[in-house]
Amino acid sequence: MDTLPQLEIILCAPRGFCAGVDRAIQIVELALEKYGAPVYVRHEIVHNKYVVDGLKAKGAVFVEELDEIPDTEAPVVFSAHGVPKSVPLDASARKMFFLDATCPLVSKVHVEAERHHAAGHEIVLIGHKGHPEVVGTMGQLPQGAISLVETVADAEAFEPRDPANLAFVTQTTLSVDDTAEIVGVLQRRFPQVTGPHKEDICYATTNRQEAVKQVAPEVDAMIVVGAPNSSNSMRLVEVAERSGCAKSALVQRASEIDWSLFSGIKRLGITAGASAPEALVDEIIDAFAAHYKISVSSRVTARENIAFNVPKALRVPAS
Template sequence: MTGTTPETKQNGARPKLTVYLAAPRGFCAGVDRAIQIVELALEKYGAPVYVRHAIVHNRYVVESLEAKGAVFVEELEEIPETDAPIVFSAHGVPKSVPADARNRRMFVLDATCPLVSKVHIEAERLFDRGHEILLIGHAGHPEVIGTTGQLPPGAINLIETNEDAYSFVPKDPSKLAVITQTTLSVDDTREILAILQDRFPDIAVPRKDDICYATTNRQDAVKRIAPKCDRMIVVGSPNSSNSMRLVEVAERAGCPRAMLLEQGSEIDWSEFENIRSLGVTAGASAPEVLVDTIIDAFKERFDVRIETVTTAEETISFKLPRPLRDSTAA
């Protein structure tokens, strides 16, 4: 929605607004790698490059790649017989998908985030040791589908809530293990883990937290600025798990109202009347250009002072698939 704030109408001057810009925000190393895989494949092999599922959960990113020649599908069956590259999304896939691709002799570039792959490997290791596995995550999320699909049906039990943790009945309490989706609320997951460890003292927990560094860092940054903010905007898409968690974290940490927006054109200005402070962050799949559209929209209506609040420095990067490494060297 567009328009001016009532305060601007009354006195003709733009009201002062402090924008607390969270850092880190936006793209993580796994998302950056996944997008780069599609872009480099287009450069090296030409269009089309097929991508199974949205490469990352952001409409702007998907539409930008489509404009360059990427073709997004939900299942391999939608792809005609082709020599073109097939890219698996950053969220990971069940084992049946690469097996199907091999049977059809498809050329695959796997963009699964290495931190998601780490969870897959851990799940297999625990299963091979005879553990009954609990997965803390959200039903239907592509990452959860991919992780459960690493093992035979029924080998992984999904735990979504505290209530699930209280009601779960194991086959053998001494042979339980737990893994987690990488994009969850750190605090929610900690609560569920505490319940499970209280009920089942012998449960095997991850040696290192499965929730990825980027999810943790973005939530920590939001916690730092939320108490200072009259409103908080999280830039991201509704189907982005880590973005939705940032909205929840902001309100729990003391911001009166937090909301998810994809870009500046979606702003409902009635939500921002008489505010003096605004927090802005972005989910791990949201590009910085969308953050810019939000800030630019506020600059048109407010006298904006930006204060960047940094809680961590991120230097992690992940290797590209071997067929594309010579492209980056060139």
């Protein structure tokens, strides 16, 4: 007799890999196919240990800085988060062959920052201090050209050199709601502030947060599959909690599930950050299937069909 308790699982969609992450992983894999191992990668290509370990097994070597790489003709890949301008300059000076896996939507923010700087604007970057994307964006311009604002309190306290000559850009993986609040403060305090032509927070971050907002009020618990150093994954946990799901947990692998958190639940929401592969979602569903009699459905709140080209050096010529 089947004595397992019933559990309804609702999968948020979209979830998991975005186009920028997909492209970055492809760049490393195609480089390994074309040039053989090793392929050096500066910083985790995307913030997911499972992905990084899989690429290591194929011959990728991960470093934090270029000076850890010996003199080599092997390719060097820059991660999806983007790098300061000094990094490709350093790589060129060392005659390295490098491939830039920066997400095109991060590159868009870099270009915006440069345009604002060229127009003489003082720039505010809304983002998280120390995150590689923020380090990369601030590193596009001379030191002091960009001021970092992390919170509403920072925005209230910020004193520009010239309030009439201010522009802002944002990290691509922030909480949509938090960012809107910070932007609101800047616009109230500095009505002439210039914003991006198009939202800097990327489509994938926005879509994944929107899906969680819709599912979270209906479930007893929410699992976000992702890594603690993944900004967009951490934001999904916060969004779930704010949207009415008090039991919201970040889980990297099924082995990490704290089963005491999920005792007595009837409905579970599952999503995945933009750098988490679907294989890990499947692994977590399988783990719950061992404890519950599960039924699984999807809640689709948006369709994504965006894809980004890999660099020319890696493209297969048309036959």
